[in-house]
Amino acid sequence: MIIPNYQHNQSAHCENGTVSNLLNFHKLELSEPMVFGIGSGLFFTYLPFVKLNGMPGTSYRIMPGNIFSNMTKRLNIKIKSEKFSDKKKAMDELDRTLDKGLPVGLLTSVFYLTYLPKAYRFHFNAHNIVVFGKENGNYLVSDPVMDNPTEISYDDLVRARFAKGTMAPKGRMYYPVEVPVPTEKEMQTAIVKGIRNTTSDMLNIPFPIAGVKAIRFLSKRVRHWQDKLGEKQAGLYLGNQIRMQEEIGTGGAGFRFIYAAFLQEAADILRQDLLNEASADMTIAGDRWRDFAFNAGKICKGRATDDITYPMLADILLDCADKEEKVFRKLQKISA
Amino acid sequence: MDKEQVPQDDENLLEGKFAVVKYALDKNGKYVKVQSVGWEPENVALKQAWEVINEKVEAARKKVLSGEVSALAYWIEKNQMDEKMVGDYMGFSKWKVKEHLHPKTFSSLPEDVLKKYAEVFKVTIDEFIKVP
Numbered sequence: 001m002i003i004p005n006y007q008h009n010q011s012a013h014c015e016n017g018t019v020s021n022l023l024n025f026h027k028l029e030l031s032e033p034m035v036f037g038i039g040s041g042l043f044f045t046y047l048p049f050v051k052l053n054g055m056p057g058t059s060y061r062i063m064p065g066n067i068f069s070n071m072t073k074r075l076n077i078k079i080k081s082e083k084f085s086d087k088k089k090a091m092d093e094l095d096r097t098l099d100k101g102l103p104v105g106l107l108t109s110v111f112y113l114t115y116l117p118k119a120y121r122f123h124f125n126a127h128n129i130v131v132f133g134k135e136n137g138n139y140l141v142s143d144p145v146m147d148n149p150t151e152i153s154y155d156d157l158v159r160a161r162f163a164k165g166t167m168a169p170k171g172r173m174y175y176p177v178e179v180p181v182p183t184e185k186e187m188q189t190a191i192v193k194g195i196r197n198t199t200s201d202m203l204n205i206p207f208p209i210a211g212v213k214a215i216r217f218l219s220k221r222v223r224h225w226q227d228k229l230g231e232k233q234a235g236l237y238l239g240n241q242i243r244m245q246e247e248i249g250t251g252g253a254g255f256r257f258i259y260a261a262f263l264q265e266a267a268d269i270l271r272q273d274l275l276n277e278a279s280a281d282m283t284i285a286g287d288r289w290r291d292f293a294f295n296a297g298k299i300c301k302g303r304a305t306d307d308i309t310y311p312m313l314a315d316i317l318l319d320c321a322d323k324e325e326k327v328f329r330k331l332q333k334i335s336a
Numbered sequence: 337m338d339k340e341q342v343p344q345d346d347e348n349l350l351e352g353k354f355a356v357v358k359y360a361l362d363k364n365g366k367y368v369k370v371q372s373v374g375w376e377p378e379n380v381a382l383k384q385a386w387e388v389i390n391e392k393v394e395a396a397r398k399k400v401l402s403g404e405v406s407a408l409a410y411w412i413e414k415n416q417m418d419e420k421m422v423g424d425y426m427g428f429s430k431w432k433v434k435e436h437l438h439p440k441t442f443s444s445l446p447e448d449v450l451k452k453y454a455e456v457f458k459v460t461i462d463e464f465i466k467v468p
Binding site: 010032111116123145148236239240243246247248252260264286297300 | 342353354355356358375380381385388417424458
């Protein structure tokens, strides 16, 4: 059976895309940037003491799951969300929900999603997909990062839903049960809340591991990576930073372009021009992050020159920090 | 980033299965979604990550062949896991997994344990007990 009227739309990012596609089915059309913005998804954190696969923890977005919870809270959307300890119960409940004509969001491990290209299958347990049908024992999957729907077998989906490791999905499934259509005022309020939350995250957290301060902290560290770690390890750290910034899911420049797109949409709904200015400034910041990745890539490939050095990369990061600070100081002036 | 600047550096990492979405500006200065098959710095970083994994897998394979460790060591690296994760799948502690890395202990493991390990790594028992 396939749920009719379910429309698969491709997005940059799985959490945004899953939420957007599920809400779209329930007649609330919100773009990926709008979901990301109201959900306050944009962030930056650098945690050198938290090692993931031997690399310092770094992220350009808030904790997985929080975009979804922020969004639903701010738009009064009611969700049914469940996790399971029993694999059969989890799959039966999925089938039952599909039979009711409801597409379902699932948390999965990328490692076990057999339809993804091998090069991208690492142990990452916070990948969101929508299942919208079942045929011949295979589930029909709307994976937001892919351009078209695809399929996965029962056994592989069980593995993906019950993978072990950090942030294990534990069979979690979720779907909207009540989706009110917001008034223009409610949309404006939700957008302002989203922007204020992100602005606070980026400017007001009093530790150098979060927000703009963390970008400057990373810069300090990067400056000395080669001296402190040696060429090979420093190169691996850079590679990790590039991947966290650009690998499938960020839409380019660590979500900065998605956020700039959100600010453009918000400018129309709030009718405040400072949002268009902030969007343009965010694009400039995003382009600078791309410069960082571009030059870092050269060092990783062994194509460093006299001009492309770790201190040079550290300077680009300081510039990124300044440019982002400009955006958020501007957004502090947004009116409710 | 403008639409025309969205890179298309194809190194077949996506295996032709799809292209990812990036956000870029159209000629009216509005953000649109643009598909991309890859960007060189991303491709470099991703390949670098796989080199590290492949080196670990090959090192494990050699140690298995020289009799230092059991075949389990190879399959752990091949699946990007560690003893703790494997222990979680098997339902026992990482210390027990480490014991099974000793070739002697491994060779006397009962069939049902071997079956369970093979299941974790998605291979047959015959494939599990040796390395390619």
